[in-house]
Amino acid sequence: MAAAVAASAAKRIKATSVITFVTGNANKLREVKTILGDGFPFEVTSRGVDLPELQGEPDEVAREKCRLASESVKGPVMVEDVSLCFNALGGLPGVYIKWFLQKLGHDGLNRMLAGWEDKSAKAVCTYAFCAGPGKEIHIFPGIVEGTIVPARGPPDFGWDAVFEPKGSDKTYAELDSETKNRISHRGAAIRMLKAFLEERGDAVLGSASSE
Amino acid sequence: MAAAVAASAAKRIKATSVITFVTGNANKLREVKTILGDGFPFEVTSRGVDLPELQGEPDEVAREKCRLASESVKGPVMVEDVSLCFNALGGLPGVYIKWFLQKLGHDGLNRMLAGWEDKSAKAVCTYAFCAGPGKEIHIFPGIVEGTIVPARGPPDFGWDAVFEPKGSDKTYAELDSETKNRISHRGAAIRMLKAFLEERGDAVLGSASSE
Numbered sequence: 024m025a026a027a028v029a030a031s032a033a034k035r036i037k038a039t040s041v042i043t044f045v046t047g048n049a050n051k052l053r054e055v056k057t058i059l060g061d062g063f064p065f066e067v068t069s070r071g072v073d074l075p076e077l078q079g080e081p082d083e084v085a086r087e088k089c090r091l092a093s094e095s096v097k098g099p100v101m102v103e104d105v106s107l108c109f110n111a112l113g114g115l116p117g118v119y120i121k122w123f124l125q126k127l128g129h130d131g132l133n134r135m136l137a138g139w140e141d142k143s144a145k146a147v148c149t150y151a152f153c154a155g156p157g158k159e160i161h162i163f164p165g166i167v168e169g170t171i172v173p174a175r176g177p178p179d180f181g182w183d184a185v186f187e188p189k190g191s192d193k194t195y196a197e198l199d200s201e202t203k204n205r206i207s208h209r210g211a212a213i214r215m216l217k218a219f220l221e222e223r224g225d226a227v228l229g230s231a232s233s234e
Numbered sequence: 235m236a237a238a239v240a241a242s243a244a245k246r247i248k249a250t251s252v253i254t255f256v257t258g259n260a261n262k263l264r265e266v267k268t269i270l271g272d273g274f275p276f277e278v279t280s281r282g283v284d285l286p287e288l289q290g291e292p293d294e295v296a297r298e299k300c301r302l303a304s305e306s307v308k309g310p311v312m313v314e315d316v317s318l319c320f321n322a323l324g325g326l327p328g329v330y331i332k333w334f335l336q337k338l339g340h341d342g343l344n345r346m347l348a349g350w351e352d353k354s355a356k357a358v359c360t361y362a363f364c365a366g367p368g369k370e371i372h373i374f375p376g377i378v379e380g381t382i383v384p385a386r387g388p389p390d391f392g393w394d395a396v397f398e399p400k401g402s403d404k405t406y407a408e409l410d411s412e413t414k415n416r417i418s419h420r421g422a423a424i425r426m427l428k429a430f431l432e433e434r435g436d437a438v439l440g441s442a443s444s445e
Contacts, residue, residue: 075298078287078330087286112346113337119289119330126324135323138345 040066040228042099042152042220045092047071051103058204058213065224070096081106081149082162084118089151089160099154099228101216105209106147107182109171111139117147120182129174129185142171146186146195148208150216154227161219161227165212251277251439253310253363253431256303258282262314269415269424276435281307292317292360293373295329300362300371310365310439312427316420317358318393320382322350328358331393340385340396353382357397357406359419361427365438372430372438376423 042065044052052069059067072095077084085104092100107120112135116123123132136142150163167188174184176196183195188206195203204210253276255263263280270278283306288295296315303311318331323346327334334343347353361374378399385395387407394406399417406414415421 075286076289078289078333112334112342115330115334115337117333119326119333122289122328122330123323123326126326131323134349135346136349138348 042067042101042228043092043096044069045072045074045088045096045100045102054204054209055213058210059217063217063221065220065228067101072096074102079118080114081108081118081147082164085149085151085162086160089153093153093158093160094156097156099152101150101152103209103212104149104151106145106149107186108145108147109136110143110145111136111141114145124182129178129182132182132185133171133173136171144169144171144186146188146208148212150212152216152219158227161216163212163215163219165208165210165215167206167208167211253278253312253439254303254307255280256283256285256299256307256311256313265415265420266314266424269421270428274428274432276431276439278312283307285313290329291325292319292329292358293375296360296362296373297371300364304364304369304371305367308367310363312361312363314420314423315360315362317356317360318397319356319358320347321354321356322347322352325356335393340389340393343393343396344382344384347382355380355382355397357399357419359423361423363427363430369438372427374423374426374430376419376421376426378417378419378422 044055044067046052046069049069052067056067072092074088074091074095077087079087081104085102088102088104089100092102104118105120106117108114108117123135127135146167146169148165150165152161152163153159169186169188171185172187172194175194176184178184178196180196185194187194191206195207255266255278257263257280260280263278267278283303285299285302285306288298290298292315296313299315300311300313303313315329316331317328319325319328334346338346357378357380359376361376362371363374364371380397380399382396383398383405386405387395389395389407391407396405398405402409402417406418
């Protein structure tokens with residue numbers, strides 16, 4: 024009986040302290056941990072889960088991805104989804120940016136806007152967190168305003184070379200990683216998630232593990 | 235015992251003769267039935283099923299949609315997916331065309347191509363058929379080559395007003411429905427599906443219902 028209680032308590036502690044970052048990209052876990060910092064009160068691990076890639080608005084896609092991830096992992100999860108939203112195109116390509124980058128390259132992303140004066144865009148990184156299957160899904164959208172420009176800087180980091188954040192004379196690709204983390208859409212989203220979990224993490228994770 | 239055999243036989247006959255067209259659009263069932271014609275040897279009904287809208291190439295999206303539909307319906311299903319693929323954009327917007335039409339309208343679809351000389355496009359209608367959960371998925375891609383043009387004809391049927399099929403001096407929207415069915419991507423896909431089911435339907439549906 025005592026052993027069972029102890030095992031149950033151990034299970035509860037484990038359930039309250041480990042959050043699974045569902046991603047196939049090990050670099051992202053490192054990036055997230057850097058921004059969460061040493062004092063972050065929960066353990067974050069990563070796991071690749073084969074989730075369907077859905078169509079829709081950035082928030083909806085992140086929400087559904089998080090829901091599916093929580094059902095697969097059966098515990099607390101966080102997921103990330105990135106969009107590049109051209110204002111002239113009503114927010115598109117949005118969540119489909121990776122396909123447009125793949126097919127059109129940096130030059131093609133610029134050419135898509137040839138018919139419009141407005142070259143402004145939003146870089147959106149949406150984190151979603153869920154304490155477990157059936158639990159509320161919390162959305163943290165990091166949004167950076169900027170402009171689509173001809174590529175400058177190292178070309179290998181997705182669309183970083185064609186996005187110039189507002190108020191900067193450099194593209195994302197031209198910034199050092201510390202500066203980029205400080206001003207980027209991803210940094211903003213992770214800091215929101217961090218603040219939420221530092222404030223409310225015990226409450227939302229505790230209620231998940233008591234079931 | 236005799237009753238059980240009769241019930242089983244009735245179940246088998248039902249399973250071999252009814253194909254569920256999974257769509258939320260009752261008009262599409264009517265359109266499909268018109269093209270399948272009176273002599274089509276299987277009954278086709280329709281049902282709305284809440285399926286996720288997935289990202290990917292047209293064939294992949296139709297295949298996965300059909301797989302999920304067969305699992306939901308637990309019987310023979312067919313599904314449809316439509317893409318509009320701009321050649322200058324490496325096939326995009328493709329399966330995402332409905333979002334681009336919604337956000338940009340007819341004029342915006344033309345303006346997206348302002349940066350390219352090549353205004354050619356493919357209208358793709360992909361039917362997928364599956365005899366039941368876990369069964370082989372058959373893909374029938376109807377493809378019509380054409381050009382993206384400033385809108386002409388009634389503007390209410392999706393992107394019909396901006397697509398001019400090759401060899402025609404009319405847009406889809408300017409064609410009467412009989413002519414459109416004869417030359418359209420949807421007509422082509424349904425005729426392929428029809429030919430397949432007339433040839434192989436008994437075999438593929440029979441093997442599904444015997445399990």
